Amino acid sequence: MATVTLDQALANARQLLNGQPDAALAQARAIIDEVPTSSAAHRLAAQALRALGREEEAEAASLAAVSAAVHDEAMVAAALALAENRLPDAEGALRGRLREDATDVAAIRMLAEVAGRLGRYEDAEKLLSRALQLAPGFGAARANLATVHYKQNRFAKAAETLEAVLGDDPDNPAHANLRAAALGRIGGYDEALALYAELTRRFPDHAKLWMSYGHMLKTVGRQDDGIAAYRHALAADPGLGEIWWSLANLKTIRFGAEERAAMEAALAAADPTRTQTALVAAEPDSDARADDRLHLHFALGKAYDDAGEHGPAFRHYAAGNAIRSDQLGYRAAETSAAVDAIIAACTPEFFAARAGAGNPAPDPLFILGMPRAGSTLIEQILSCHSAIEGTMELPDIPALALGLGRETKQDGRRWIEALAEAPLADLGAAFLERTAVQRKTDKPFYIDKLPNNWLYTAFIRLILPNAKIIDARRHPLDCCFSNFRQHFARGQAFSYGLGDVGAYYRDYVRLMAHIDAVQPGRVHRVIHETLLDDPEAEVRAMLAFLDQPFEEACLSFHANARAVRTASSEQVRRPINRDGVGQWQPYEKWLDPLKDALGPVLTAYPAVPADFR
Template sequence: MLLKKANQLLEQGKLKEAEFHYKALLKSDPDNGEALFGLGKIALRLARFDAAVYVLQKACERLPRMLEPLNALADAFNGVNSPKDALTVLEYAQSIATNNPEPHYYLAQHYLTHGNLDKAHSTFAHALSMGVHPVTAYILFELVQLGRFDKNHNYISKLHHLLTQTNNLHLKMVCYYALGKSYDKLDDTEQAFSYFVLANKLQHKLSNFNTDELSPFYDEIVKHNTRSFINSGDKQLISQITPVFIIGMPRSGSTLLEQMLANHSQYSSIGESSSVGNVVAFLEQKTAVSYPQCLKHLTPELISKARDIYINALKTVTPIKPFIINKLPSNYQSLGLIYVLFPNAKFINLTRDFNATAFSILSNYFAENEPYFCSLVEFKQYHALYEKLMLHWQSLKGMPIYNISYEALVNNPKQQLTALLNFLDCSFEENCLAFYKRKSAVTTLSKHAIREPINRLAIAKWERYKTPLLELLDGS
């Protein structure tokens, strides 16, 4: 009964209450593997990766041959930057379930994340040969993303067959995205666009809010981030690390820019880290006031503790270098708070042609069921909110924001990087242009394309869909 209640609380996102119940269960039954697994999942949610590794190892010992705890342990090892340990765990999971495509899928994802595209492809293909399972839709989606097919040999018939085998709306949606990608590569733009629209409509049904509901939130951000608040940070603060934030809209080229900078001798990256969100959650808890209203309740002690939360996150980066990048685009919502915590922080506002960004949003599957990722009308609203807030940040004198466009970066990478690095008080290094040779983990939607040299292919791709795209953006 206690375990069932704890699992329900965890599913509802009530982490503290769930943790209390799991620990209560472990007091009477210290070897309860399910309770240990629950605590491990909570640690993962909170990005407490060291704790997650410890408790999940114990869970796996007590739940031998169970796949889900092993997958969670691999995630925890990746969280502490131990990809070799993660690989060992995933290979073990595959070895104990040789006829189950799921562990093969997770192993292939690991290869893909770390740039081993050949192994990823062969492992996905092997998993596909095991018949139709719930994970098959995701396997097909990744194989389509890898793009190793043509008009004579492709995955279209398998995707259509899978659509007849499932009533699961989520799996159908993934198949629609994969069909859109397939027809796009085969130059059947009419079919491609129709499947992208189907996928978006299905995913939009899974959203539980509308973008226009965010408007008051953005107004409050502007209201509480005054010039006096922005200037309230300790300008004398000395730090050995300069936090660098790449901000903007999703699908604007942030992974490309991050990988270029991360190949510089002075830079490391924490990826799309939600650490700023953890800081906000801490401040909301301590002040009992929601963000951004909580900003007016900050004290020197709270600011110091909030700063330490982010610094502790930076300490997980390997290796630690003078500049550490966070490329979560939505951090643009928190620039004022970040600047108060770190007056030496630098912000890179990366923009891209609106129509090109809109097409990329339409044609890519975002795991989050957020309306502006699956409705172009709502994306248009979200983009307007972003532009409004960026105008506010840029109106505040002294905010260290550098504006760069994806198109300029792709057309003149050396020139653009030289100017950007000058803003960041560094010099250009040729190695920045060899970013595609890096084998570090890339978990974003660009993990396939980022392993290739810089090219201009994505700049005008949207124009093949210009007429239906503009109609969709107009809401017609």
């Protein structure tokens, strides 16, 4: 069939769709008989079948159209633009395609990929949901939807979606790996470990799989097994910097001269062409060389620190931080502006006008503050209490706040303004619903220990007025330098510059001082060094604030076998100690940018500077 004849036949079929779906179907099938690779004809057949109420046949026709799209020059061109990361070109071509035919599920899925790469996950989710509505059996779209759920921190939904995907494609290692990661985020450790054990059996030389397995083993307290998994990963790929950092991040391993030499050699040999078969769909590696180098720098910083060679240690920490800072592009002024806006908006009158408007549930207990300030220790202590369940760092408070801003102001940074008219009780209920999957016991209270929730303290007070809040605070130089030495798996963009982390700490202190002033007694502060010096007195004070009786088990927190995901996982499995106190001191001559950024917060610690109120 000549091209013009094909175009005419397609146009005729489209006209017949309006009122004569039977005739349109016959025309589409006639075209398919002559040109089986015509994706347009398959889509027309699907539309006609759908108009006739023959949904199963319509779905099959939609999937046939997806298969035929590989022969479509326009779709091949859009796919090439995606592969070359020419996102505006791909988006323009795909939107044009969908203006012509809004039921082209292949184009819908590709447009969702564009949206996902641009971080527009809500748009990606809507597009993929539409594709699956048209073609429920479109496995690639369903797998993409699971990745979008994972990126949105909706881990339970990602795991559920992946269960369906694996039902259709049980041998797909990428899907199994992502499901294991999602299960780990919602406390499904046994199933996650079983998946990783099976994956490493099938792919015994895949370094990143062994590394992920090691992460999960470490989380559940199987440190020796975790170290063995990391060592297996290193044997498979000695140059993969993230494995060296994973070992260093245990905080219990001291690297010897031979291992330092191996890391230095790997750093010198870091090569952008070195690749590893990608099985972690949720965490694509955009710059293998930079990522390897930054991980190796952080690991070498720890190695030289252990050896007492502070000059080389600081040089490596600074180099690793510089790479990550360039990648993230953190702007300290934006955090300061957000704090200014919260302080201006959240006056005593603002709170008084909304008293009792939130959800009354007392269940959540928030531990917040700076990362590396002792929040994991506090959680470990409190989770030993018979009435309190520990969970992990939950992403839901920031997600709800930023989502509120997007819905009302079309700008995720404007949630503060949106609070004035926000449905506070509904938001509190949404938090309880979203976090229910994290509760594994019948204890009446549970902990969310996301440190960065300090920025949302006012939001928490409004949507969950009966929830308890504990502020974990550590000496600013110890806390900030500990952040500078730490490479975080995600987030914490402020931590990769001494000036930035100091400014972040200062903003945190001034916002918490404001909360103390406008909501007196609503936040209980735990000074880390005081907790180390007199743990029983501090534990009793915390439990009194929580209206819970003292229990001796809380003082034996290190015996608690619960899973711990944070960088302090191994430290809180030891009795209380002062090993982390004063670790900034050997590096003092390099810390002037940090001291300058901290300003009066440094000299006033642990008190709050009066001019901050």
